[in-house]
Amino acid sequence: MGRTLAEKVWEQHVVRRVDGEPDLIYIDLHLLHEVTSPQAFEGLRLAGRDVRRPDLTLATEDHNVPTTPGPITDPVSRTQVETLRSNCEEFGIRLHPMGDAEQGIVHVVGPQLGLTQPGMTVVCGDSHTSTHGAFGALAFGIGTSEVEHVLATQTLSLRPFKTMAITVRGELQPGVTAKDVILAVIAKIGTGGGQGYVLEYRGEAIESLSMEARMTVCNMSIEAGARAGMIAPDETTFEYLRGRDHAPQGADWEAALADWRELRTDDDAVFDAEVVIDAAELTPFVTWGTNPGQGAPLAEAVPDPEAMGDDTAKAAARSALEYMGLTAGTPLRAIAVDTVFVGSCTNGRIEDLRAAAEVIKGRRVAEGVRMLVVPGSARVRLQAEAEGLDRTFAEAGAEWRLPGCSMCLGMNPDTLAPGERSASTSNRNFEGRQGTGGRTHLVSPLVAAATAVRGTLSSPADLDPMPTGRAAQAQSA
Amino acid sequence: MEKFTTHTGIGVPLRRSNVDTDQIIPAVYLKRVSRTGFEDGLFAAWRKADDFVLNAEPFRHGSVLVAGPDFGTGSSREHAVWALMDYGFRVVISSRFADIFRGNSGKQGLLTAQVSQDDVELLWKHLENNPGAEVTVDLTAKTVTADHIVCAFEVDEYTRWRLLEGLDDIGLTLSHVEDVDAFEAGRPSHKPTTTLR
Numbered sequence: 001m002g003r004t005l006a007e008k009v010w011e012q013h014v015v016r017r018v019d020g021e022p023d024l025i026y027i028d029l030h031l032l033h034e035v036t037s038p039q040a041f042e043g044l045r046l047a048g049r050d051v052r053r054p055d056l057t058l059a060t061e062d063h064n065v066p067t068t069p070g071p072i073t074d075p076v077s078r079t080q081v082e083t084l085r086s087n088c089e090e091f092g093i094r095l096h097p098m099g100d101a102e103q104g105i106v107h108v109v110g111p112q113l114g115l116t117q118p119g120m121t122v123v124c125g126d127s128h129t130s131t132h133g134a135f136g137a138l139a140f141g142i143g144t145s146e147v148e149h150v151l152a153t154q155t156l157s158l159r160p161f162k163t164m165a166i167t168v169r170g171e172l173q174p175g176v177t178a179k180d181v182i183l184a185v186i187a188k189i190g191t192g193g194g195q196g197y198v199l200e201y202r203g204e205a206i207e208s209l210s211m212e213a214r215m216t217v218c219n220m221s222i223e224a225g226a227r228a229g230m231i232a233p234d235e236t237t238f239e240y241l242r243g244r245d246h247a248p249q250g251a252d253w254e255a256a257l258a259d260w261r262e263l264r265t266d267d268d269a270v271f272d273a274e275v276v277i278d279a280a281e282l283t284p285f286v287t288w289g290t291n292p293g294q295g296a297p298l299a300e301a302v303p304d305p306e307a308m309g310d311d312t313a314k315a316a317a318r319s320a321l322e323y324m325g326l327t328a329g330t331p332l333r334a335i336a337v338d339t340v341f342v343g344s345c346t347n348g349r350i351e352d353l354r355a356a357a358e359v360i361k362g363r364r365v366a367e368g369v370r371m372l373v374v375p376g377s378a379r380v381r382l383q384a385e386a387e388g389l390d391r392t393f394a395e396a397g398a399e400w401r402l403p404g405c406s407m408c409l410g411m412n413p414d415t416l417a418p419g420e421r422s423a424s425t426s427n428r429n430f431e432g433r434q435g436t437g438g439r440t441h442l443v444s445p446l447v448a449a450a451t452a453v454r455g456t457l458s459s460p461a462d463l464d465p466m467p468t469g470r471a472a473q474a475q476s477a
Numbered sequence: 478m479e480k481f482t483t484h485t486g487i488g489v490p491l492r493r494s495n496v497d498t499d500q501i502i503p504a505v506y507l508k509r510v511s512r513t514g515f516e517d518g519l520f521a522a523w524r525k526a527d528d529f530v531l532n533a534e535p536f537r538h539g540s541v542l543v544a545g546p547d548f549g550t551g552s553s554r555e556h557a558v559w560a561l562m563d564y565g566f567r568v569v570i571s572s573r574f575a576d577i578f579r580g581n582s583g584k585q586g587l588l589t590a591q592v593s594q595d596d597v598e599l600l601w602k603h604l605e606n607n608p609g610a611e612v613t614v615d616l617t618a619k620t621v622t623a624d625h626i627v628c629a630f631e632v633d634e635y636t637r638w639r640l641l642e643g644l645d646d647i648g649l650t651l652s653h654v655e656d657v658d659a660f661e662a663g664r665p666s667h668k669p670t671t672t673l674r
Contacts, residue, residue: 016656022635024650026660028668036554038510047647052657055670064508076508083510094671115669127553127577143555143581145646153650155657159633191495192547192573225550227576245674252667259665291495291550312494312545312594319493409552411504430499430551432522 002266004163005232006198009138009263013121015155022157028120028137030150031106032059032093034084035411036125040148041087051091052154058115059088059095062105063411067374067401072098077412091151104377104403107131107345111215112379114244118233118260123150128345128427130221134214135241136233136263138198141222161227162272164197165265168205170279175460177355178213179347179425179444181205181277182220183285183295189275191293194226197273200265201231205279211240212351219346220427223292232264284459286332287429287442289320294429296332298447298459304328323431324439325419332457335441339422340371340452341434342445343401344408347425348376350383352445356425357389359449359460360396366455371398372414374406398452410435423451478586480643481616484567486540488612488623489530490604494545498578501549501557515556516563535609541568543600543612548589549578558585568614570621570630572597583636584646590614590621590630599626616641 003011016024030053037059044051051057061084064077072078081098088095096102102109107128110116116132122139123129125147132139146156166185186193199221201214209217214231221229238257241247248256287295288302294317296303305317305328321328326335342348342356353375365371373393375381381403384390390400407414408426410433416422418437425448429440441457450458493500506518523529530536542561548571549557558581561569569587572594582589592600603623604610613622614630616637621628639646650657 015660016653020634024653024656026657026664029671035507039512039555042510042512049647055672058671063504074508080508080510094673115671117669120668125553125555127551141553141577143553143558143577143584145555145581145584149647149650152647153654153657154661155650157646157650159635191550192575195547195573195576222551225547225575246669246671248667248669255665256667259667291497315492316494409499409504411507428497428499428551430497432503433499436503436522 002269004265004269004271005136005200005230005263006138006161006163009119009121010160012119022159024155025121025158027123027150027154027156028056029110029115029122030057031110031122031124031129032057032147033062033106033126034080035063036144037087037147038080038083039144040151041091043148044151049152051093051151054092056154057093058110059084059093060103060106060109061098063405063409065098065404066413067404067406069402101378104379105345105348105405107219108348108376108380111135112377114241114247117241117247117256118237119263123156127222128219130226130229131215131219131345133218133221133228133230134211135237136230136260138228138230140228161198162196164194164199164273164275165271166199166201167203167274167276168201168279169203169276170205171208172205172279172282175446176282176284177444177446178209178216180282180285182217183287183292183442184277184282186220186224186293187295188277189224191223191291192225194221194224197226199224199226199229201229206231207234210351211236212349215349216346220292223427233260284444284447286447286457288324288326288332289317290323290429290431292427292429292442294320295442298332298457300332302326302328302330302332333462335457336421336455337369337423337441337451337457338420339416340369340448341407341422341424341426342448343372343374343376343406344426345376346427347445348374348380350380352425353380353384353389356445356449357392359446360398360453361392362466363396363453363463365397365452369452369455371452372401372407373398374401375403377403407434409433423448423457478643478645481586481588481640483613483615483617484540485611485613486567487535487538487609488541488543488600488604489536489539490601491530491542491544492601495547495550496544497551498549498554498557499551502554502560507554507556512559513563515560519560519564540565541570541612541614542566543570543597543604545597546571546573546594547575548573549575553577555581558582558587562587570597570600583639586640588614588616588632588640590632592621592628592630596628
């Protein structure tokens with residue numbers, strides 16, 4: 001019987017297999033950041049252990065860093081970042097600190113350096129490590145004990161996952177993006193629907209996505225409870241990698257290509273579960289609740305908890321609406337926001353910024369709305385500035401920031417005030433995620449930009465047409 | 478790691494599903510670089526409400542948490558496990574756990590006992606009607622007992638063995654270091670390193 005992509009990558013990394021025990025799996029790339037690593041290094045020191053493969057390890061500062069110029073003012077945040085620096089120095093690990101040309105969110109940095117490649121195993125003490133699955137890598141988040149385990153041994157003791165195919169058939173309509181696809185997937189299978197599975201996204205709609213869009217899809221696999229998400233590598237993948245800093249070169253490139261072309265699910269392979277979605281039915285999607293599965297098409301209304309399936313879902317929806325300050329039946333388009341956030345490891349790459357800029361160009365952020373645009377890495381920031389996107393955002397009244405995790409999580413100065421409502425291109429709408437009492441609606445970059453202009457949840461199709469010709473000249477004069 | 482065989486303590490009914498790790502410990506509490514002292518962040522947002530279960534006697538002294546499905550979803554932060562253990566919890570009972578949280582718990586000696594949602598409902602009612610009632614969790618027999626309620630729980634066999642023996646994962650792996658050496662010798666040369674070129 002044939003094997004799935006996930007099974008092939010797994011089999012290539014088995015170091016030791018004994019009946020009744022988990023497999024010992026080799027890790028090709030270990031990414032570190034300041035939040036989940038200090039206790040792991042402390043554990044190594046206490047046990048007198050060294051880092052086995054510093055040359056397969058890379059660290060960056062992202063969660064705590066402020067996105068406005070200047071040093072970290074919060075002393076506890078500063079200690080955490082300084083601890084990462086001293087740990088990397090002590091154990092000989094490459095680090096891209098704040099201000100460095102390669103600094104950024106760990107899941108943006110790995111791929112742009114060409115370090116994430118098909119068929120690899122990639123781990124990081126961060127659940128959004130699933131992002132790297134877009135390259136056909138088996139990539140997943142781990143806890144701090146596992147970070148210590150990988151530092152010491154370059155392996156992890158793991159049980160095989162189950163496999164689930166998520167097939168998105170047909171063609172996406174214009175204005176429907178990767179973010180809408182993944183939000184619809186999570187709404188369909190639920191936040192626990194992927195539990196125990198590696199998801200493989202397939203079908204024409206997935207194949208037609210760019211690498212950056214594929215990363216958006218795989219990034220949020222964890223929000224469906226899945227351990228990882230993957231997409232089989234193809235010409236799009238190879239073209240993205242060709243010539244990147246750490247991509248194979250010369251004869252190694254040819255050898256790598258030959259290996260990578262084998263990384264596809266065999267025709268006769270059997271998945272443990274399958275979900276099929278028709279791309280033509282997808283429209284811009286937003287969340288209304290306090291977990292990423294509580295979402296709906298933008299054209300719909302806040303749902304009625306009493307119409308939900310079981311008692312658990314009813315109770316969860318009731319408490320979500322209470323927290324979000326929403327009433328069942330309110331059209332989603334009528335929900336007014338205070339803040340719009342474009343950024344994060346989900347939607348902080350150059351294509352995301354281009355998409356948002358395209359919508360906002362020549363328009364203004366609505367009165368009373370704050371819009372933050374935060375590039376995912378220093379490279380993304382430089383690229384965006386070279387293209388003039390920073391000016392487009394600034395002219396519209398948005399704030400152009402320095403790279404970091406920013407408002408995706410309330411760990412740095414970018415937070416929502418209690419009761420404030422955001423449209424956010426990030427990945428989690430949990431209670432308090434963006435700041436205590438903050439209310440989050442997850443959206444795509446296109447919806448974020450349109451929402452900033454109108455002040456209520458909107459898609460670009462809701463915007464008045466751009467003034468053209470003489471009218472435009474008159475208006476700008 | 479300490480051996481875990483049985484534990485008896487006050488049961489705490491947490492009538493919530495989808496208890497994500499941002500609820501267990503909000504990000505603002507993750508900034509310590511030490512391994513202890515995370516109890517102040519446990520359910521920090523919910524503890525601000527007077528009627529939250531852990532604000533009531535005798536539940537504040539609980540050590541067995543009983544929660545709804547999808548406990549521990551979201552962020553991979555192991556701080557969630559440290560916060561629960563630093564507070565005094567030794568067992569979490571739920572009808573479904575998120576993968577990363579369950580893995581993290583197993584490494585630290587926090588037992589994640591999976592029972593049916595019907596059993597969770599039974600335990601919730603019992604603990605609410607008898608505040609301070611004790612729950613006994615027997616890892617050898619894989620049972621949860623609370624007065625007349627006895628239910629079986631699921632836990633993966635390897636984790637169970639490690640908990641019963643109190644074994645350290647890294648030490649176990651390093652005892653097979655020759656297998657790692659052999660694997661590394663056969664890795665394709667085109668695999669990248671992070672060394673600056």
